[in-house]
Structure formats: structure tokens, C-alpha cells
Amino acid sequence: MTAGPSAPAAENTGPPAPEGSPEQAVSAVSAVPAVSPVLDVRELRKSYGDLTALDGVDLRVAAGEIVSLLGPNGAGKSTFVSIVAGLRRADSGSVEVAGVDAAADPGAARRMTGLVPQDLGVYPPLSTRRNLRLFGELAGLRGRELGARIGEVSRALSIETLLDRPVGELSGGQKRRAHTAMALLHRPRLLLLDEVTAGADIESRARLLDVVRELAADGSAVVYSTHYLQEVETLGASVALLEAGTVIARGSVRELVAGHSTPTVEFRFAGPAPLAADGRGHEGFAERDGGVLRVTTRDPAATIATTVLALGEDAGRLRGVEIVEPSLETVYLALTGRRYASGETLS
Numbered sequence: 001m002t003a004g005p006s007a008p009a010a011e012n013t014g015p016p017a018p019e020g021s022p023e024q025a026v027s028a029v030s031a032v033p034a035v036s037p038v039l040d041v042r043e044l045r046k047s048y049g050d051l052t053a054l055d056g057v058d059l060r061v062a063a064g065e066i067v068s069l070l071g072p073n074g075a076g077k078s079t080f081v082s083i084v085a086g087l088r089r090a091d092s093g094s095v096e097v098a099g100v101d102a103a104a105d106p107g108a109a110r111r112m113t114g115l116v117p118q119d120l121g122v123y124p125p126l127s128t129r130r131n132l133r134l135f136g137e138l139a140g141l142r143g144r145e146l147g148a149r150i151g152e153v154s155r156a157l158s159i160e161t162l163l164d165r166p167v168g169e170l171s172g173g174q175k176r177r178a179h180t181a182m183a184l185l186h187r188p189r190l191l192l193l194d195e196v197t198a199g200a201d202i203e204s205r206a207r208l209l210d211v212v213r214e215l216a217a218d219g220s221a222v223v224y225s226t227h228y229l230q231e232v233e234t235l236g237a238s239v240a241l242l243e244a245g246t247v248i249a250r251g252s253v254r255e256l257v258a259g260h261s262t263p264t265v266e267f268r269f270a271g272p273a274p275l276a277a278d279g280r281g282h283e284g285f286a287e288r289d290g291g292v293l294r295v296t297t298r299d300p301a302a303t304i305a306t307t308v309l310a311l312g313e314d315a316g317r318l319r320g321v322e323i324v325e326p327s328l329e330t331v332y333l334a335l336t337g338r339r340y341a342s343g344e345t346l347s
């Protein structure tokens, strides 16, 4: 895939389908902005053969709003982003960018959209500057204005020293910054970023997040797909949680946490956690994850007491018990049944 408003159509092979399906209760928090949204997506559907990637996705994003698109691998985030960017065609549903129907006038919708896709699509033999010029021209920028914008985005993303190097020689993080610069050249009203900080170092990540915040502060609407939950807080973003092609929750972090404010108790064991046998009196949803038994409960104290009592000989392997207060992470866990794989990456 390539960035920019006139990127060519492309289909890529995506990751495997998500395992299982959530059984937890799902509550969708409506977050319809009062003013006309910059992005207005309704009932978007997309299948790849028998596989339903998007199953009726609605999403509205206001000017100045950053929406974090969260969800496990295969949830449909990239499919959603690439359809909104005009790289893929939906089976049905509608996409409007600043009131322009993307199906009726794809060119106009693309001109208002900036995309930083997951698979980078720059022209490797050309210098960063040449790539920026190309994408700028595709977006309708010319002459002095284009030169000035290249200067601005290069400063914003700290890529001035990379301008005369072939993009193909840049590191992964440098490429992402260069790519983001290309998507920002024409000051898009809608910016789509698909896992843009994946593999970026701390400095690149901070720089990228700063730029995204600044763009939103200037009035752009931003859709920011990520696996890093802490970025949601850093960006001051609201959340759209996608699972198996459906938005299962939408709202601010505060709204989501308030709506799913059930604490979790984590029991840590030496060796595998014992089976959370239903007969052990847990109240709420219990699951095992390696050496951790995790129980979502409204009464943590009672859960600790009944669970420890029920452990039998496994009690000797118990190494710690922790009450985890509700957070975006626990909301994610409650809604998807999945957890972080490494402390920050969602599995």
C-alpha cells in the first residue's frame, strides 16, 4: 500500500482470523458528536470470500477528535482503514469525508484524507525529499507552497537530515516518520494512521504522537489504529473497540471504564495456574493465562477468600494475589476476553 491521497488500490494478505469469540456482555457507548463529523461511516461491510472482515461498522469522528481503533489481530482495523482511505472497496455501507460521499466522489474524499498504512509504500530508490515532492504533487501542492510544507513536516517529524537519503536505506522507524510526513503534507482533514508506531523507538514514537496531537488540535479528525493502550491516554483519544468486524464499544476512556467497572483479581502461581473450576465459587468471569488465574468480580475480597480456600494442594504454589482496578486494559479484557501479551501489546 502507499500513502497519500492518490494511493493505488491494493489488497494484502492479512493476519489469521481471531481465535474464538467473546462471550462477555457487550455494551456500546454512543459517542455521536454534536456537530457534523469529518468522518461518517455507516454500516460498512466487507468479506474476503467466506471470511467476514467488517460486519456493519459505524464510526463517526469529529473535527479535532482522535479515535483509537483498538482490537485484536484480525479484528478488521486495517480493512476498515484501507476502505476509508479508498484503497479497498466495501461490499456495502457508506463513507463520507467532510460531507463528501467517498463512493460518489472518491477523488475529493481522498484529497481530504491522509493515510499512513501498516505496509509502507514509499518509492525506495528515491530520496525522502523526492518522495515528499511526489506525494505532495499527488495531493495538488505545487511550487513554493510544496517546498514550504516539506520544510514544515520535515521539522515536525525530525527528518531534515534524512531528506537527501534514499528512503530504501532508512531504518524502519525513520521510514515511518518519513511516511507520516508524506501523509501530512496537504494538511488532511482526515488522517488515518495504521499502527504507525509499531517498531518505532521511544523518540520516534514520542515525535509521532506529538504530531498527531498537534494535527488534531488544528482541527483534523484522526483515526489511529494501535496495539499500544498507553498511547490512547497519551493522545487523549476516544476509543472504538473492534472485534470480529464489529464495533463492540465506543466512547471516551472514562466512559468505557465507568461502564465496565468490575475489578479483577489476579492469582499468580509457580507453574501453570490451576483450572478455574466453576465449582470453586468464583463470582464472575474466570480465565487462566499461563501462571495467572484471573477472576473478574464485583467482590474481590470474597473472591480471594473462596478461591484460596478452594485451591487445595495448589495453594502451595500460590505466589501472589493482586486486585487490579478497572482501566482501559481491564475493559479490553472484559470485552474481548483477550489480554496483553507482553505488558503492552494486545494479543
Ligand SMILES: Nc1ncnc2c1ncn2[C@@H]1O[C@H](COP(=O)(O)OP(=O)(O)OP(=O)(O)O)[C@@H](O)[C@H]1O
Pocket (backbone or CB within 6 Å): 011, 012, 013, 014, 015, 016, 017, 018, 048, 051, 052, 053, 071, 072, 073, 074, 075, 076, 077, 078, 079, 080
Ligand atoms: N486480502 C485479504 N484476503 C483475505 N483475507 C484478508 C485479507 N486482508 C485481511 N484479511 C482477513 O480479514 C480479517 C481482518 O484483517 P485486518 O488486517 O483488517 O485485521 P486487523 O485488525 O488490522 O489485524 P492486525 O491487528 O493483525 O493488523 C482477518 O481475518 C484477515 O485474515
